[in-house]
Amino acid sequence: MLLRYLTFAAIFAWPAAAQDVADMAPRDGWVVAATPKPFDALVEQTRASAQVGGLAVVTVAGPTGAAAGRGIDIPGNRIIGLFNNDFAVRILRLSTAAMIEAPIRVYVTENTDGTATLSYKLPSAVLAPYVTEAPALSDIAEELDAAFAAVAQAATQ
Template identity: 65%
Template sequence: MRALWGFLCLLALPVWAEERLPGWAVYPTGKSFDDLVTDTKAAVKDNGLIVVTQAGPTKAAAARGIVIPGNLVIGAFNNDYAVRVLETSVNAMIEAPIRFYVTENEDGTATLSYKTPSFVFAPYADEGGETLKHIAQELDAKFQAVADSAVK
């Protein structure tokens, strides 16, 4: 019975993540992990951002003989946004680059997730004021466009 309960909890995890993590945008897809990674990176570039960082444990684990599902964090930003954010809040810049998260599902498909830029920059609203809020809203639109393009 415990095994069945554990299995059912694992099945519910993506739904829980979508419903319980405020500020997250979650896009399950029918794409493979590798295809979604490629399409996300292309969409970042096509929408005027730059892939600044990328990190994930999958390849390093494989080198150690451990097989885990595909998992990659892709940090995206650009210098224009960096300069503008810094003009409003030096502290808010710790959040850049803002990250996309590509995860492989048990069925071989992949999910694209990210924290919305407005959510990420919200703790700095008092310091950054309306200008930072506006920048975050611009980035919300950019990140939505990246997601829309990557998951189609």
């Protein structure tokens, strides 16, 4: 009986707790750059800045619009996948498994004060699990770190 009560309480408590999410916090292996820009402006500037790093926008996804269509209001949330064919070919020559990580994503989130944050996992952290089987991936990961830093710099200034 107690287990049923706890399960019931957890199910109904979860949505309330899930809506009380803080702004994106720094974490190991990530770059987290809070900006004064509003969400939509940071999304557009990030997409436009991909070319600064020699990358292209490959994917765009986010739950905000679909949630609004269901009558649910959540903060702006957009995932933008960035990559290019040169990196893809070079990675595939070294590790078929590592290509599961492409495109590498940046994450634009709306903060509680109406500003937005640009975050991403460092490509070197994303590719690290594959370096033991293909040590040359670390060189490509460093190039990708620099490319993503250039995108982030251009998008957030």
